[in-house]
Amino acid sequence: MGETVTARVLRVLAAFSADRPELALTELSRRAELPLTTTHRLVRELTQWGALERAEDGRYRVGLRLWEVGALAPRGLGLRESAMPFLEDLYEVTKQNVQLAVLDGAEVVYLERLSGRGAVKIITRIGGRLPLHATGVGLVLLAHADAELQEQVLAAPLKRYTAKTICGPDVLRRALADVRRTGVAISDGQIELITLSVAAPVRGRRGEVVAALSVVVPAETSDARAYVPVVRAAARGISRALGAPDPVSR
Amino acid sequence: MGETVTARVLRVLAAFSADRPELALTELSRRAELPLTTTHRLVRELTQWGALERAEDGRYRVGLRLWEVGALAPRGLGLRESAMPFLEDLYEVTKQNVQLAVLDGAEVVYLERLSGRGAVKIITRIGGRLPLHATGVGLVLLAHADAELQEQVLAAPLKRYTAKTICGPDVLRRALADVRRTGVAISDGQIELITLSVAAPVRGRRGEVVAALSVVVPAETSDARAYVPVVRAAARGISRALGAPDPVSR
Numbered sequence: 011m012g013e014t015v016t017a018r019v020l021r022v023l024a025a026f027s028a029d030r031p032e033l034a035l036t037e038l039s040r041r042a043e044l045p046l047t048t049t050h051r052l053v054r055e056l057t058q059w060g061a062l063e064r065a066e067d068g069r070y071r072v073g074l075r076l077w078e079v080g081a082l083a084p085r086g087l088g089l090r091e092s093a094m095p096f097l098e099d100l101y102e103v104t105k106q107n108v109q110l111a112v113l114d115g116a117e118v119v120y121l122e123r124l125s126g127r128g129a130v131k132i133i134t135r136i137g138g139r140l141p142l143h144a145t146g147v148g149l150v151l152l153a154h155a156d157a158e159l160q161e162q163v164l165a166a167p168l169k170r171y172t173a174k175t176i177c178g179p180d181v182l183r184r185a186l187a188d189v190r191r192t193g194v195a196i197s198d199g200q201i202e203l204i205t206l207s208v209a210a211p212v213r214g215r216r217g218e219v220v221a222a223l224s225v226v227v228p229a230e231t232s233d234a235r236a237y238v239p240v241v242r243a244a245a246r247g248i249s250r251a252l253g254a255p256d257p258v259s260r
Numbered sequence: 261m262g263e264t265v266t267a268r269v270l271r272v273l274a275a276f277s278a279d280r281p282e283l284a285l286t287e288l289s290r291r292a293e294l295p296l297t298t299t300h301r302l303v304r305e306l307t308q309w310g311a312l313e314r315a316e317d318g319r320y321r322v323g324l325r326l327w328e329v330g331a332l333a334p335r336g337l338g339l340r341e342s343a344m345p346f347l348e349d350l351y352e353v354t355k356q357n358v359q360l361a362v363l364d365g366a367e368v369v370y371l372e373r374l375s376g377r378g379a380v381k382i383i384t385r386i387g388g389r390l391p392l393h394a395t396g397v398g399l400v401l402l403a404h405a406d407a408e409l410q411e412q413v414l415a416a417p418l419k420r421y422t423a424k425t426i427c428g429p430d431v432l433r434r435a436l437a438d439v440r441r442t443g444v445a446i447s448d449g450q451i452e453l454i455t456l457s458v459a460a461p462v463r464g465r466r467g468e469v470v471a472a473l474s475v476v477v478p479a480e481t482s483d484a485r486a487y488v489p490v491v492r493a494a495a496r497g498i499s500r501a502l503g504a505p506d507p508v509s510r
Binding site: 019073079086098119 | 264276277302309324327331332338344
């Protein structure tokens with residue numbers, strides 16, 4: 011097949027998804043596009059090590075040991091650990107949804123989400139991905155991304171989620187300039203009409219934007235302006251905890 | 261070498277640890293006990309896929325994509341997701357350390373920890389491991405583990421952490437019986453003299469114990485009995501959310 015064993019191992023791991031966290035061997039073989047015998051051999055080794063686990067019904071799922079190794083990713087739990095006290099505070103003050111996200115490729119990846127029981131229901135999930143142009147955290151991350159990524163996103167079709175989604179490159183370009191100028195992104199009903207997100211950048215040791223923080227509240231009854239100071243303050247707090255230069259510029 | 265490529269890939273991943281989350285290629289090669297050329301080839305493929313990332317100083321670390329795959333582990337974030345609202349409540353009520361842990365092999369693995377700013381400092385870490393006999397969550401998990409594991413732990417040397425650590429098999433056997441009888445484990449100064457842990461079992465769909473929950477408070481100034489009802493109630497709440505049969509037995 012000309013493909014390395016490492017590539018096959020990674021394809022087995024990539025066969026699992028949030029929609030399909032448990033897979034029978036035949037499904038796994040089909041999704042990984044590998045022969046059944048190859049899949050069986052790889053799965054046996056991965057299960058022995060603990061990268062996969064076998065459920066009682068015989069299906070396979072991602073194992074605790076792989077979760078542990080993943081937890082060592084500095085851009086995953088490491089960042090989350092520094093941010094957590096500030097996320098907690100923000101959650102206690104707002105009782106809404108509080109999110110922490112990073113840029114990966116041309117998408118947002120959600121590292122953490124705290125949701126109050128009475129908070130507006132939202133579609134994001136820890137470890138889940140959403141596009142940059144339609145989310146508050148995405149606008150923040152895109153506004154501070156390198157020019158190449160910005161041009162790439164502006165040149166590609168911008169998927170419409172609601173009547174309010176920013177789908178024109180010129181509107182998006184202006185929105186990004188606003189984010190850089192004000193230090194905050196407000197995404198009102200762009201991914202779901204009922205939610206409004208207020209997001210701000212989290213900076214690292216060299217002042218570079220390493221993550222974005224947001225509060226997601228009900229669009230109808232919330233005044234976005236009321237959340238701007240608290241979101242910016244929390245984002246600055248995390249930046250300081252990460253060793254960002256002080257004063258943290260907007 | 262007679263070893264499969266899959267085993268080598270897994271050894272590269274296992275070379276990372278909480279103490280050493282970033283490794284230069286030579287360190288990685290040494291810790292994985294693989295030749296430098298082999299390590300280099302594997303690391304290149306793992307980095308291309310996103311399982312590893314290269315830091316600015318050239319060192320390697322666990323990548324965001326592996327964190328995402330790990331986040332699919334049903335025993336990791338899946339369990340955590342169901343537990344989170346109850347952990348939040350427990351944290352708000354106590355303002356101390358709240359922990360969720362599962363059994364893996366003969367150890368406790370911590371899935372989640374929420375710590376108040378003023379809470380007593382503790383040694384656990386998300387994704388970290390501790391022995392069963394010296395922690396509150398460990399006593400709960402061991403008390404409900406199969407007889408084989410119990411005998412294995414009782415037969416092995418029990419490491420002493422403090423003057424209060426349970427190190428005798430007879431004392432441990434009685435402690436486990438108490439946990440089963442009372443539905444709660446109290447571990448007072450066993451891993452560090454300054455902390456006291458109150459832990460209770462979380463049950464799954466068939467009533468089996470799938471995790472343990474604890475509150476860790478300062479040993480000197482806390483009355484463990486004050487925490488028993490709230491910890492048990494939170495553990496039952498999570499059990500119900502996981503579909504445990506109701507009424508949840510002790």
